[in-house]
Amino acid sequence: MILSYQYEKIPAAGMSALKIFKNLKSRKKILLESTSYHEQKGKFTYLGVDPYEEVIGNQGKTTIIDIQTNTTRQLEEHALDYLKKQLPDMETHLPIPFFGGAVGYVGYDFICNLEDIALPSMDELQMPDVHFMLFRNIIAIDHTKDCLYLIAVNPDQDPNVFLDEELKKLKNLLQTDMKDSNIAFPNIDFKSQETEASFTEKLLRAKEYIERKEVLQVVLSQRMQADISGNPDFPFAFYENLRASNPSPYMFYIDFADYILLGASPESLLQVTGNEVVTNPIAGTRPRGATQAEDARLEAELLGDEKELSEHRMLVELSNEDLARVCKEQTIELTTDMIIEKYQHVMHIVSELKGELRENSSSVDALISLLPAGTVSGMPKQRAMEIVNELEEKRRGPYGGGVGYISFNRDLNIALTIRTLIIKGKSAYLQAGAGIVRDSVVKKEYEETLHKARSLVEAAYTFS
Numbered sequence: 001m002i003l004s005y006q007y008e009k010i011p012a013a014g015m016s017a018l019k020i021f022k023n024l025k026s027r028k029k030i031l032l033e034s035t036s037y038h039e040q041k042g043k044f045t046y047l048g049v050d051p052y053e054e055v056i057g058n059q060g061k062t063t064i065i066d067i068q069t070n071t072t073r074q075l076e077e078h079a080l081d082y083l084k085k086q087l088p089d090m091e092t093h094l095p096i097p098f099f100g101g102a103v104g105y106v107g108y109d110f111i112c113n114l115e116d117i118a119l120p121s122m123d124e125l126q127m128p129d130v131h132f133m134l135f136r137n138i139i140a141i142d143h144t145k146d147c148l149y150l151i152a153v154n155p156d157q158d159p160n161v162f163l164d165e166e167l168k169k170l171k172n173l174l175q176t177d178m179k180d181s182n183i184a185f186p187n188i189d190f191k192s193q194e195t196e197a198s199f200t201e202k203l204l205r206a207k208e209y210i211e212r213k214e215v216l217q218v219v220l221s222q223r224m225q226a227d228i229s230g231n232p233d234f235p236f237a238f239y240e241n242l243r244a245s246n247p248s249p250y251m252f253y254i255d256f257a258d259y260i261l262l263g264a265s266p267e268s269l270l271q272v273t274g275n276e277v278v279t280n281p282i283a284g285t286r287p288r289g290a291t292q293a294e295d296a297r298l299e300a301e302l303l304g305d306e307k308e309l310s311e312h313r314m315l316v317e318l319s320n321e322d323l324a325r326v327c328k329e330q331t332i333e334l335t336t337d338m339i340i341e342k343y344q345h346v347m348h349i350v351s352e353l354k355g356e357l358r359e360n361s362s363s364v365d366a367l368i369s370l371l372p373a374g375t376v377s378g379m380p381k382q383r384a385m386e387i388v389n390e391l392e393e394k395r396r397g398p399y400g401g402g403v404g405y406i407s408f409n410r411d412l413n414i415a416l417t418i419r420t421l422i423i424k425g426k427s428a429y430l431q432a433g434a435g436i437v438r439d440s441v442v443k444k445e446y447e448e449t450l451h452k453a454r455s456l457v458e459a460a461y462t463f464s
Contacts, residue, residue, distance in 0.1 A: 326361040
């Protein structure tokens with residue numbers, strides 16, 4: 001089935017994604033970009049405004065909000081099952097990976113509900129397990145050709161949707177006066193919800209489970225919080241600072257109106273293009289050096305650290321098992337083995353696995369199979385998740401799940417929800433974790449969580 005769409009290609013003419021996004025009037029809007037403008041990973045930036053539908057999943061049930069008619073319906077099925085049926089697997093000849101579809105997140109707690117793993121009773125964030133907004137109209141910026149694509153699609157073949165009118169709406173957005181805004185606000189102080197003593201106790205308890213051979217690895221995280229009351233401009237100002245100080249392959253700003261998800265994830269949880277599935281496990285971290293010589297020393301130290309290498313191999317094995325549930329077995333291969341990727345503040349060991357989907361598996365099935373990544377749970381996955389939920393005592397919410405898009409042709413690109421800020425009410429929250437194995441030094445693992453958190457916020461804000 002061919003997707004019904006129209007598009008127009010125009011010169012970018014100095015219109016940056018940030019400038020366009022700041023001038024979009026709707027609260028419900030999205031910005032997906034990469035600050036690594038190389039190859040396909042960073043070729044496109046996407047903006048969406050005025051979604052036509054929202055899909056909200058909680059504890060196995062789904063709420064569908066038709067924004068155009070302001071009606072709501074409840075379904076007795078989980079949200080990803082609904083999305084799998086709604087996205088029509090249509091063909092398009094557009095030279096753009098994402099031309100409309102679902103944008104949002106799948107939280108860590110979604111899989112706990114799906115696998116019947118007991119969740120902590122404390123739900124501080126009070127956010128859905130799954131929340132996606134569906135967009136018919138997208139602005140895509142091609143950084144390699146310095147041009148914009150204005151795209152309007154009609155996935156339901158609705159006779160009341162006139163694509164030429166939708167294109168005009170997008171063009172009108174670009175004709176508004178694009179003003180730069182200089183935002184100033186008081187310093188924001190992020191505070192950990194754990195003391196060193198309380199988190200160390202949890203790390204030691206995790207090691208006890210490992211010593212008893214119940215699990216090989218557990219990834220424990222701690223949450224940080226800041227009061228942002230009186231600072232309505234904080235979220236996007238934070239994103240602008242984050243973009244400048246901590247550029248990453250997966251940058252996102254998703255405004256759901258009731259809360260905002262923004263972040264700079266270094267890790268692709270899953271990409272599906274046609275039948276090809278790609279995942280990139282990341283494990284092993286060092287800070288960047290102050291000099292080129294120190295950077296080289298830290299890289300050599302990381303690649304010589306058997307504890308880090310062992311942890312990475314475990315996660316590659318786990319990713320292989322996750323792919324095997326949805327991919328043809330003979331097609332799964334390790335295409336990149338333990339290379340170093342460097343970011344503004346940290347460096348990581350990264351691998352890549354590829355596979356081909358089975359005929360009876362979809363991209364959404366692959367997403368469910370890979371969630372949550374071993375990077376944020378542990379191994380074996382189910383027992384590690386049980387221990388995480390016992391020791392962390394609070395539901396994780398979006399942290400440790402996936403964030404990104406599922407296109408109308410079912411291609412998807414989902415990043416791991418780490419290095420992410422949640423804005424809800426008068427508070428901003430972030431979370432950072434560390435992988436515990438038999439040889440872990442608890443003090444170092446505690447410091448790793450702080451280092452990851454600081455890399456997100458210290459460029460412009462204090463951390464205590």
